[in-house]
Amino acid sequence: xxxxxxxxxxxxxxxxxxxxxxxxxxxxxxxxxxxxxxxxxxxxxxxxxxxxxxxxxxxxxxxxxxxxxxxxxxxxxxxxxxxxxxxxxxxxxxxxxxxxxxxxxxxxxxxxxxxxxxxxxxxxxxxxxxxxxxxxxxxxxxxxxxxxxxxxxxxxxxxxxxxxxxxxxxxxxxxxxxxxxxxxxxxxxxxxxxxxxxxxxxxxxxxxxxxxxxxxxxxxxxxxxxxxxxxxxxxxxxxxxxxxxxxxxxxxxxxxxxxxxxxxxxxxxxxxxxxxxxxxxxxxxxxxxxxxxxxxxxxxxxxxxxxxxxxxxxxxxxxxxxxxxxxxxxxxxxxxxxxxxxxxxxxxxxxxxxxxxxxxxxxxxxxxxxxxxxxxxxxxxxxxxxxxxxxxxxxxxxxxx
Amino acid sequence: xxxxxxxxxxxxxxxxxxxxxxxxxxxxxxxxxxxxxxxxxxxxxxxxxxxxxxxxxxxxxxxxxxxxxxxxxxxxxxxxxxxxxxxx
Numbered sequence: 001x002x003x004x005x006x007x008x009x010x011x012x013x014x015x016x017x018x019x020x021x022x023x024x025x026x027x028x029x030x031x032x033x034x035x036x037x038x039x040x041x042x043x044x045x046x047x048x049x050x051x052x053x054x055x056x057x058x059x060x061x062x063x064x065x066x067x068x069x070x071x072x073x074x075x076x077x078x079x080x081x082x083x084x085x086x087x088x089x090x091x092x093x094x095x096x097x098x099x100x101x102x103x104x105x106x107x108x109x110x111x112x113x114x115x116x117x118x119x120x121x122x123x124x125x126x127x128x129x130x131x132x133x134x135x136x137x138x139x140x141x142x143x144x145x146x147x148x149x150x151x152x153x154x155x156x157x158x159x160x161x162x163x164x165x166x167x168x169x170x171x172x173x174x175x176x177x178x179x180x181x182x183x184x185x186x187x188x189x190x191x192x193x194x195x196x197x198x199x200x201x202x203x204x205x206x207x208x209x210x211x212x213x214x215x216x217x218x219x220x221x222x223x224x225x226x227x228x229x230x231x232x233x234x235x236x237x238x239x240x241x242x243x244x245x246x247x248x249x250x251x252x253x254x255x256x257x258x259x260x261x262x263x264x265x266x267x268x269x270x271x272x273x274x275x276x277x278x279x280x281x282x283x284x285x286x287x288x289x290x291x292x293x294x295x296x297x298x299x300x301x302x303x304x305x306x307x308x309x310x311x312x313x314x315x316x317x318x319x320x321x322x323x324x325x326x327x328x329x330x331x332x333x334x335x336x337x338x339x340x341x342x343x344x345x346x347x348x349x350x351x352x353x354x355x356x357x358x359x360x361x362x363x364x365x366x367x368x369x370x371x372x373x374x375x376x377x378x379x380x381x382x383x384x385x386x387x388x389x390x391x392x393x394x395x396x397x398x399x400x401x
Numbered sequence: 402x403x404x405x406x407x408x409x410x411x412x413x414x415x416x417x418x419x420x421x422x423x424x425x426x427x428x429x430x431x432x433x434x435x436x437x438x439x440x441x442x443x444x445x446x447x448x449x450x451x452x453x454x455x456x457x458x459x460x461x462x463x464x465x466x467x468x469x470x471x472x473x474x475x476x477x478x479x480x481x482x483x484x485x486x487x488x489x
Binding site for chain 2: 062063066123124125126127128
C-alpha cells in the first residue's frame with residue numbers, strides 16, 4: 001500500500017493567525033473565547049464565541065476580500081500556509097487534488113445577501129453570491145489558487161468535515177488518483193442565526209460572564225461548547241513522491257476511517273465512534289496498544305464527551321493520553337477536524353501533549369487520562385484524532401512518526 | 402444640478418477600481434468594458450450594482466448587460482440621474 005506523509009501544515013484559528021502561533025498559544029493554555037461585543041450579539045442568549053485571533057482581511061487581496069465568503073478566505077489562507085510549509089511541491093496539475101470540507105459554508109454571505117434582497121431589490125444582490133455560498137466554494141478557491149486539476153472535493157459531515165477531507169485525501173493517494181492533496185476544513189459562522197440556532201439545540205455553553213472558562217471538555221461542570229471560527233489545511237503526499245523531492249515529513253498519515261451510525265441526527269453514539277476508531281487502526285495497521293495518544297473531539301457537551309470517553313476506553317483503552325484542545329480553541333465546526341489533525345501531528349513531532357485548560361475534575365464515567373495543568377512531555381509513536389459530526393458522522397485519523 | 406461628464410467619469414472610474422482589478426487610470430471613455438478592461442460577466446454585474454449604489458440610481462440587469470464602453474456607462478448614469486430615479 002502507498003504510504004502517505006504530511007508535508008505541510010496551515011491554520012488560522014482563535015489562538016493565532018498561523019500554525020506556529022496557534023500551537024504556542026495552545027501549549028500556553030490560552031483561551032480563544034471572548035465576549036461578543038458587537039451590537040448584534042447583545043440580544044442573543046449566548047453572547048460568547050471565539051473569533052479569529054488575527055483578522056484575515058489584511059492577508060488577502062482586495063478582490064479576494066470582496067468576492068470570497070469569510071469561510072473561503074480563511075480556507076485560502078490556511079491552504080497557502082500549508083503549501084508554503086510543504087515547500088510548494090512541483091507536481092503535475094492533474095496529479096494534484098484538493099479536498100476541503102465545511103460544516104455550514106457561506107453563512108455570512110447567505111444571510112447578508114438575503115438582508116440586501118429584503119432591504120433593496122433582487123437586482124442589488126451580489127452576482128458572486130452563489131460562488132460565495134456554495135459548500136464546494138472553499139475547495140474550488142483552493143484548487144484555483146494552486147492550479148489543482150486532479151479533482152476538487154468537498155466532503156460534508158458537519159463538525160467532522162475537516163477530518164473527512166483528510167481521510168478523503170488519504171484515499172485519493174492510496175488509490176493512485178493523486179500524488180499530492182491539499183486537504184482541510186473551514187467554517188466562519190459567528191453570526192446571530194447559527195448562534196441562536198445552536199443555542200436552541202442546547203449545545204452551547206451559556207457562561208456569558210466567563211467566556212474563557214466556558215469551554216471545558218470532560219470537566220464535571222461542562223455545559224456545552226463555544227462556537228469559534230477557523231480553518232486548517234494539510235499537504236498530503238505519496239511517500240515516494242515526497243522522498244523523491246527530499247521533502248520534510250511532519251508525520252505519516254497511516255490510516256483513517258469514516259462511519260455513519262444511523263442512530264439519531266444529533267445524539268452521539270458509541271457504536272459508530274468505536275467502529276471508526278477500530279477501522280482507522282486497521283487501516284493504519286496499528287493495534288490499540290500501540291496508540292499512545294488521542295486528540296479527542298471533546299466539544300464540552302455533557303453527553304458528547306461522555307460518549308466519546310466510553311468509545312476511547314473501549315476501542316483504545318485507558319492507557320493513551322488524551323488532549324481536548326477545544327478547551328483552548330473552542331469549536332471550529334468544519335475547521336475543527338483539520339486543525340486538530342495538525343495538533344495531533346505537532347504533539348508527535350514535538351513530543352509534548354497540550355494540557356486542556358478549564359479541566360478541574362474529569363467526569364465522564366470511565367477512566368481516561370486527559371492531560372491538564374501543564375503540557376506533558378511524552379514520546380508519541382502513534383496517535384489518533386477523533387472528529388464527530390451531527391448526522392451520525394464519525395471520522396478517525398491515525399498518524400505515526 | 403447636472404454633473405459634468407468628467408465628474409461622472411471620475412466617479413465611474415473610482416467605482417470600477419473598487420470592485421474590479423481595473424486601475425482607475427485605465428477607465429477612459431473610449432475603453433471597451435470587455436475587450437479592453439477585461440471584465441467578465443460577473444464583474445460587469447457587480448460593477449452595475451456598485452454604480453447603482455454610488456449614484457443612487459436604478460438600472461435593470463438588461464441595461465447593465467448592454468453596456469459596451471465606458472462612454473456608455475457615463476451616458477446611462479447621466480440619463481438615470483437626470484430622470485431623478487433613485488434606488489431603494
